Amino acid sequence: MAKKHKALSPQTMQLVAERFKVMSDPMRLQILSSLQNGELNVMEIVEITGASQPNVSKHLKILQNAGLLTRRRDGNQVFYQIADASIFVMCELVCESLEQRLKTQAEAFLDL
Numbered sequence: 001m002a003k004k005h006k007a008l009s010p011q012t013m014q015l016v017a018e019r020f021k022v023m024s025d026p027m028r029l030q031i032l033s034s035l036q037n038g039e040l041n042v043m044e045i046v047e048i049t050g051a052s053q054p055n056v057s058k059h060l061k062i063l064q065n066a067g068l069l070t071r072r073r074d075g076n077q078v079f080y081q082i083a084d085a086s087i088f089v090m091c092e093l094v095c096e097s098l099e100q101r102l103k104t105q106a107e108a109f110l111d112l
Helices: 010-023 026-034 042-049 053-065 086-110
Strands: 069-074 077-082
Touching: 010 026, 010 086, 026 042, 026 053, 026 086, 042 053, 042 077, 053 069, 053 077
Parallel strands: none
Antiparallel strands: 069 077
């Protein structure tokens, strides 16, 4: 039997849409992935992503404002870490779904 879901209010739908919008940028996903194993400073994130420092800083601010990251200052360095680890559950679900879809498409192609 299919699980019934509670109808979401328009306000809740807006919040969900905003979360997906924040997560829709490949650079932000790369930054989140780089922080999966623990906190890093801005320059470490720059090195891992290969992006410029201003670009990384812009995306870090967006992720922090969305509540996905926290930051702490240590002297003149700023360190970022994941504030909401549930994002990795969501990413894993999406990756598993994509993997299954690609397998199905590959199988259909091989059957031609």
